[in-house]
Amino acid sequence: MILVGVMIATLWGIGALTGAPRQARLYMIGLLMTGVIAAHLVLPDGHPLRMATGGEAALWLLILAAGALVWGYGRGLRLLKARAAPAEAPAPRKGFSETELTRYARHITLREIGGPGQGALRRAKVLVVGAGGLGCPALTYLAASGVGTIGVIDDDDVDLSNLGRQVLFDEDQIGRPKVHAAAEKLRAQNPHVEIRPYARRLTAEIAEELFGDYDLILDGTDNFTTRETVNTAAVATGRPLVAAALTQWEGQISLYEPARGTPCWACVFPERPDAALIPSCAEAGVLSPLPGIIGAMMAAEAVKRLTGAGETLAGRLMIHDTLYAETRTIRIKPRAGCATCGGRGLEAGGAGS
DSSP states (O other), X not given: OHHHHHHHHHHHHHHHHHTOXXXXXXXXXXXXXXXXXXXXXXXXXXXXXXXXXXXXXXXXXXXXXXXXXXXXXXXXXXXXXXXXXXXXXXXXXXXXXXXXXXXXXXXXXXXXXXXXXXXXXXXXXXXXXXXXXXXXXXXXXXXXXXXXXXXXXXXXXXXXXXXXXXXXXOGGGTTSBHHHHHHHHHHHHXXXXXXXXXXXOXXXXXXXXXXXXXXXXXXXXXXXXHXXXXXXXXXXXXXXXEEEEEEBTEEEEEEEOGGGTOOOHHHHOOSOOOGGGSOOHHHHOBOTHHHHHHHHHHHHHHHHHHHTOXXXXXXXXXXXXXXXXXXXXXXXXXXXXXXXXXXXXXXXXXXXX
């Protein structure tokens, strides 16, 4: 056995001195071991060569098996490390692919948007708070418009009662978190955009840090507590806010951005109305297409704000009544002494109320 060890060491040393590749040296040692095992199998018991090389072929077979296990373990570790290593980030694309040009052709043809506007949309990051009746159409059209990064936060699951108006979901998704169900549909709709789902409730503790990652916020929530949290964080982070609300046949929407002279949401709604005056959709009902109408308007306001096209609803509150087919717009102004923004819009050039 010692003889074989000396021969292996000699072969390895000669190979190293002559600069032979590692693989060639292992190959020579393999041939040596094959010869030793063959000699044990062919020569009779007690033969001097067998006795000098360990006596039994089983010994060498066990050594080879152990070596193979060690080699395999090391090989597996290297493969795992290679797979776990972070991939190189692809270089940012300067232009649109042919597929994207075809997808966004109708946008790019609009002179108010064009190529530069579509590029601004691709670079933009928009967060949608709420994946319900308003959030579903808003998310759909943000993705279709090519907004590069879309976040959506909601802690609710898909329910059968949602399907009459929340158009992103289907029966197969009942019971799933809304944000993950929505992300699945949006990625299928447009694989060129990044969808970031947050399956949790938006709270004051996380709102400002989350909003800091986005350029624009859309609020499609259905309760005053969350709306107040959204508005406070939007004001604190200087993010423009498109907020909308629904009840039965009527919806309202505006763009709030005190840094540009508009009121914040709290300037317009400084106090919570009596709960009896604002029944939920479950209590009062809501027209199925209404969230689609207002939600699409939210996406349109976002696209205009991000591209600089036309005039937004900044400083104006649009109220749409589907029952009587009426739409009216009223001027809204910053409120001096607002507990949230302090009337910041007045300082930025907004008119006092």
